[in-house]
Amino acid sequence: MTGEITLTGIVLSSMPIGDYDRRVSILTCEKGRISAFARNARRPMSSLRAVSMPFTFGKFSIFSGRDAYSVNSCEDTVFFDSLSSDIGKMYHAMYFCELMSFFTRENSEEREQVKLLFTALKVLRDGKIPCSFARRIFELRCLANYGEAPNIFECSVCSKKEDSKKWLFDIKQGTIKCENCAGIKSTSSNNGINTLVIPETVRYAMHYTITSPYKTLFGFKLIPEMEERFTKAVDAIIKNHVDKPLKTLEILETLEYNQ
Numbered sequence: 001m002t003g004e005i006t007l008t009g010i011v012l013s014s015m016p017i018g019d020y021d022r023r024v025s026i027l028t029c030e031k032g033r034i035s036a037f038a039r040n041a042r043r044p045m046s047s048l049r050a051v052s053m054p055f056t057f058g059k060f061s062i063f064s065g066r067d068a069y070s071v072n073s074c075e076d077t078v079f080f081d082s083l084s085s086d087i088g089k090m091y092h093a094m095y096f097c098e099l100m101s102f103f104t105r106e107n108s109e110e111r112e113q114v115k116l117l118f119t120a121l122k123v124l125r126d127g128k129i130p131c132s133f134a135r136r137i138f139e140l141r142c143l144a145n146y147g148e149a150p151n152i153f154e155c156s157v158c159s160k161k162e163d164s165k166k167w168l169f170d171i172k173q174g175t176i177k178c179e180n181c182a183g184i185k186s187t188s189s190n191n192g193i194n195t196l197v198i199p200e201t202v203r204y205a206m207h208y209t210i211t212s213p214y215k216t217l218f219g220f221k222l223i224p225e226m227e228e229r230f231t232k233a234v235d236a237i238i239k240n241h242v243d244k245p246l247k248t249l250e251i252l253e254t255l256e257y258n259q
């Protein structure tokens, strides 16, 4: 089908093509991830110059040709260009976009992921919570929106939903067992290769991350010890689901290591 369509979305990545063009990957509500040409976008006076850069949100008018999409214009734009003045924030934003490429599909509705990414970019820009904490909330919710959330809502053996001070989380299965069913004795010595002991606070933080409306998603706080254990659990979950190296994550980890 050829013709002009309007798609609401966010530019995930942008690369120069030929002398003056760009090829952009846009995550759209209506059609998931699409690849499109922004012709002449690198010419100084081009109206596509700014809108073809990463993190741009807007309503994109797109010509759908026989073989490819081309961006004609973009309205109602929100730019997150202030992110580029802080290297930590910028690499987090780039990583969020790369992870989004991994956890989205082409030609399928991705409204939830667009809303999540938009919210997360605002959180990074506003800087009210540390980027590293925002990252773990984003990662877990991104995975959940993709339909791969771990079942941390009840014990996989007795179906108990609460009243367990700690839980044994099976990373590979994505399930939890209450302390009775798992026979947990000490807090962390039961951590195994594929299992983690998580306190109820961390289980609840994960529950909240998977189910909260976007408006309040990034609004919770944890004491440092619990934040560390939440981070460890999310890192283990993501590592189990992402089976290829992500370029931006490698850079991000180098930056965090050097901070």
Ligand SMILES: [Zn+2]
Residues within 6 Å of the ligand: 155, 156, 157, 158, 159, 160, 177, 178, 179, 180, 181, 182
């Ligand atoms: Zn149980």
